[in-house]
Amino acid sequence: MVPLNYYLVLSAMLFAIGTAGVFVRRNLITILLSVEIMLNAVNLTFVAFGRALGSGDGQIIVFFVMTVAAAEAAVGLAIVIGLFRHRESLNPDSWTVLKW
Amino acid sequence: MLLAVPALPLIGFLVNASLGRRIGKAAAGAVACGAMLASFAVSLLAVMRLVSLEPDSRAIVSRAFTWISSGDFIADFTLRLDPLAAVMILVVTGIGTLIHVYSTAYMHEETAPEYARYFSYLNLFAAFMLLLVLGSNFLVMFVGWEGVGLCSYLLIGFWFEKRSAADAGKKAFIVNRIGDFGFVLGVLLAFVRFGTIDFQQIARAVAPMSPEAGLGTISIITLLLFVGATGKSAQIPLYVWLPDAMEGPTPVSALIHAATMVTAGVYMIGRNAVLFAHAPATLTVVAVIGTATALMAGTIALVQNDIKRVLAYSTVSQLGYMFLAMGVGAYAAGIFHLYTHAFFKALLFLGSGAVIHALGGEQDLRRMGGLKRDLPITYWTFLIGSIAIAGVPGFAGFFSKDEILFRTFASGHALLWTVGLLTALLTAIYMFRLVFLAFFGDRTPDQTHQTDPTHLTHETHLHDAPPAMALALIVLAIGSVVAGYASLGGRFERFLEPSFAPERVAEVADRGLELTLTAVSIAAALGGIAIAAYFFLKNRRAADRMAEQFAGPRRLLQNKYYVDEIYDAAIVQPIRIVSESALWKAIDVRVIDGAVNGVGETVTGASEMLRRLQTGSVRAYAASLFLGVVLILGYYLWP
Numbered sequence: 001m002v003p004l005n006y007y008l009v010l011s012a013m014l015f016a017i018g019t020a021g022v023f024v025r026r027n028l029i030t031i032l033l034s035v036e037i038m039l040n041a042v043n044l045t046f047v048a049f050g051r052a053l054g055s056g057d058g059q060i061i062v063f064f065v066m067t068v069a070a071a072e073a074a075v076g077l078a079i080v081i082g083l084f085r086h087r088e089s090l091n092p093d094s095w096t097v098l099k100w
Numbered sequence: 101m102l103l104a105v106p107a108l109p110l111i112g113f114l115v116n117a118s119l120g121r122r123i124g125k126a127a128a129g130a131v132a133c134g135a136m137l138a139s140f141a142v143s144l145l146a147v148m149r150l151v152s153l154e155p156d157s158r159a160i161v162s163r164a165f166t167w168i169s170s171g172d173f174i175a176d177f178t179l180r181l182d183p184l185a186a187v188m189i190l191v192v193t194g195i196g197t198l199i200h201v202y203s204t205a206y207m208h209e210e211t212a213p214e215y216a217r218y219f220s221y222l223n224l225f226a227a228f229m230l231l232l233v234l235g236s237n238f239l240v241m242f243v244g245w246e247g248v249g250l251c252s253y254l255l256i257g258f259w260f261e262k263r264s265a266a267d268a269g270k271k272a273f274i275v276n277r278i279g280d281f282g283f284v285l286g287v288l289l290a291f292v293r294f295g296t297i298d299f300q301q302i303a304r305a306v307a308p309m310s311p312e313a314g315l316g317t318i319s320i321i322t323l324l325l326f327v328g329a330t331g332k333s334a335q336i337p338l339y340v341w342l343p344d345a346m347e348g349p350t351p352v353s354a355l356i357h358a359a360t361m362v363t364a365g366v367y368m369i370g371r372n373a374v375l376f377a378h379a380p381a382t383l384t385v386v387a388v389i390g391t392a393t394a395l396m397a398g399t400i401a402l403v404q405n406d407i408k409r410v411l412a413y414s415t416v417s418q419l420g421y422m423f424l425a426m427g428v429g430a431y432a433a434g435i436f437h438l439y440t441h442a443f444f445k446a447l448l449f450l451g452s453g454a455v456i457h458a459l460g461g462e463q464d465l466r467r468m469g470g471l472k473r474d475l476p477i478t479y480w481t482f483l484i485g486s487i488a489i490a491g492v493p494g495f496a497g498f499f500s501k502d503e504i505l506f507r508t509f510a511s512g513h514a515l516l517w518t519v520g521l522l523t524a525l526l527t528a529i530y531m532f533r534l535v536f537l538a539f540f541g542d543r544t545p546d547q548t549h550q551t552d553p554t555h556l557t558h559e560t561h562l563h564d565a566p567p568a569m570a571l572a573l574i575v576l577a578i579g580s581v582v583a584g585y586a587s588l589g590g591r592f593e594r595f596l597e598p599s600f601a602p603e604r605v606a607e608v609a610d611r612g613l614e615l616t617l618t619a620v621s622i623a624a625a626l627g628g629i630a631i632a633a634y635f636f637l638k639n640r641r642a643a644d645r646m647a648e649q650f651a652g653p654r655r656l657l658q659n660k661y662y663v664d665e666i667y668d669a670a671i672v673q674p675i676r677i678v679s680e681s682a683l684w685k686a687i688d689v690r691v692i693d694g695a696v697n698g699v700g701e702t703v704t705g706a707s708e709m710l711r712r713l714q715t716g717s718v719r720a721y722a723a724s725l726f727l728g729v730v731l732i733l734g735y736y737l738w739p
Contacts, residue, residue: 023723096716 007048014041028080028090032073039069101146102162102179105189106230108139112223120216128212129204132219136200136226140193147186158183158598161236168239172295180236180300184370184599187435188233191442195359195576196226202450202572203351205565206457218258218349225251229360233367238287238297241368245283245332248361249276255356256348265347272341279331279338286324290375293317303374311378322375322382326389329365334416335393335423340664342416346408350453353408358415358449359442366422366438373431373600387427387508391516391523394420396661398526402533403657405465407452410534414489415445417523421504424520430507431600432593436586437500443583444488444497447576448531451482454565454573455538465537472539474562477570479539481577486535488580490528491625498625499584506617521624528628536636 014037021034043062050058080090087094112135120128150158160181168175181189200222207218225248232244249272257269291297294305312318329335334342345357356362369376369386376383394417401413418441425434456463458475472479488495491502501524509517565573586592635643647654656662 019726023719023726092718095718 004048004052007044011041011044011048014038014044026091026093028083028092029077031092032076032080035076036069036073039065101142101149102160102181102234103164104142105139105146105179105193105234106227108135108142109223109226109230111135113220113227116216116220116223120220121213123216125208125210125212125215128216128219129200132223133197133200133204135223136193136197139226139230140190140197143189143193146181147190150181150183150186155594156598173291175237175239175297177240178236179231179234179240181234182599183596184367184435185233187439187596188367189230191439192226192229192233192360195442195446196229196355198572198575199351199355199359199446199450202354202453202569203349205568206351206453207349218255221251221254221258222352222355225255225356225361229364232364236299238290238299241371242283242287245328245364245368246280248356248364249273249280249332252276252345252356252361255352256345258348258352262347268341268344268347272345275338275341276331279328282324282326282331283328286321286328289317289321289324293321299371302372306374306378309378311380315381316379318375319379319381322372322379323385325368325372326365326382326386329368329423330389331365332368333362333365333419333423335365335389335420336396339393339397339416340667343409343412343660346406346412350408350449350456353412354446354449354453357412358445362415362419363422363438363442366419366426366434369423369426370431370435370599376426377429383427383429385427387424387513387516390420390423390425390427391519392420393417394424394523395519395526398523398530400657400660401530402526403654406463407455407465407468407534407538408449408463410465410530411445411448411452414448414527414530417527418445418489421501421520421523424508424516425504428508428511428513428516430504430511432596433500433503433507435596436592437504439586439592440488440496440500440580440583443576443579444485444495447481447485447573447580448489450569450573450576451478451485454478454569455482457569458562458564465534467543468538469541469543470539471543475539475564477564477573481573482539483535484577484580486531488584490531490629491524491621492629493622494581494584496580496582496584498622499587502618502621503587505621506614509617510613521621524621525624525628525631528625529632532629532632533636536632540637541640 018034018036018038018041021037022031025031025034043065046058046062046065048058050056083095084090112132115131115135116128120131123131146160150160153159162179162181164177164179166174167177200219203218203222207215210218228244228247228251230244232241232248235241235244253269253273256272257266260266260269287297290302294302296302296305306318309318327338331338342357342362346353348357376386397413397416397420401410401417404410404413418437422434422437422441425431425437454475455468455471455478458471458478459468462468484495488497491498505517505520505524508520564570635646659665
């Protein structure tokens, strides 16, 4: 059996990659993808703890997170399309003023 | 029933204030006069009920509601009719009604809205004055006290387009405010000392005490109350507003500044007679101030040329008499003089109003003369008023003035008596100077006025008082003759006694002395008339020679002892300078504006720096969020 710590380390690495992606990348779609990676890193932690503690709660929460993530992706992509129509750009730095 | 007395004029005020400009002049006048007449009728009924009660329990109390109840402090909105208040409400509503009727004719040239405004103020004044005299505690009295001050201000400044009228209104208001400040302090101190502001309870608390020897709490309370009285009743040092108040319409001068409001101070002392009787120091001050005011105003009245100003100074002088009476403990005599004075002074003012009306606004005595022929009703009624105020036997003023002088002498104030007698002489001189200048001799038309077209039209048909005015004049003239007989056999005094009880005025029963003193005061009155007749009727050149001979004192008197100038230099200018240079330019501009602007500038400066944080870059926000979360987690998770 793979020890719990392995999962946690992998989860932490995925989360760090996702966070770095959010901060570093200059493309809105890539940023959304990075957010998905962060969410899935957390999902992995939940599942790993659930298995280690012999409980199904972790898996149930993961289902909720996946549902929310799907909704978030739908709304997020819709906003990205809206923004793109205004500026013809996917760079988040194009929107530094909160009005137009 | 008692509540209706002040409520009826108040209703009249509300009607005229809200609908007056629409219902027309006749209706507005009718509403105002009707309200006063109804109030007079109710007053008469109430007084008749009062008289039917036993002499010792003569009081009708009508408690409307508890106004303020806070801890120990309880103030009921209660009206109380006792003999003293009965005299006052009859004077206020009776003479008030006549003056309302007179005003309907006097003000007929005003436009409808102005006319309604005038009558609404007049009704409001009557309501407040009745509240003042009927209030059973200091608080209710104070509401009336301030209310009449307000109406006085509104009516003095009735023709506010005229700069001098607006200024006179403000002067009256501000000078009264100074007095009221003392009055309020006196009431507060009375509450601290006695734990109540009800007149009856204070009187009961004070009655068993022995009179204060020195300057104790009661003396200070009464002195402060007297400061309020000097403001309202125009005594030294706060009398300066009353002569200027003549800028208002003449019926207002008759009602407010002769018959009713200015006597509020005298009434207030009478109302608190028991309290004042326990402060001999205050009583001395009251008597001395009253006498000094009587003499000073009497001398000024000798040389004034404005018909209304002569009467104004005469009012101040007569009020001084009332305070003299109060000061020597002759409360009934003081109130009696108040009552007779209300008749003849209202009559004199209304008569002067009829003269001014007939001459189209002319107030200068030097441009009058010979009016006896043209204005017979005015002349005869005015003459009766003058005889009454001069103190000729048989007329109202004789009874009351003689009583005051006798009481003063009997209480051992020989010096005050001498000054009072001198003032009586002056009174006769200045009143008959006025009569002879206005009604006798020839009119000396003024060149500048003849070229004035409006004046010419008025001069051409000089008309005597119209019916409404003549009615008021004749009724008041009858009053000026018969009012004095109310005191025969001490009836008036016995009627009022319960109001001043248990303080009994010292009984003086020296008939011989009284007769001697009466003879002396009759001599003073007739002598004064004779002097006036010699100088202003027989031999005007002698008067001019006298004026030249005593040019210095004459100038002093004509300028009213320069009191206005002294007040201006000693009080008004320093306040103005301090206000402008210190309060305005230093404290207001530098400190207060500086603080406000400083706060604004601090916020602006801080925002200037903080706005750099608001870059608008979403990733920068996210990074700071992330950093924050890491720091918080690190803080809690660090072992």
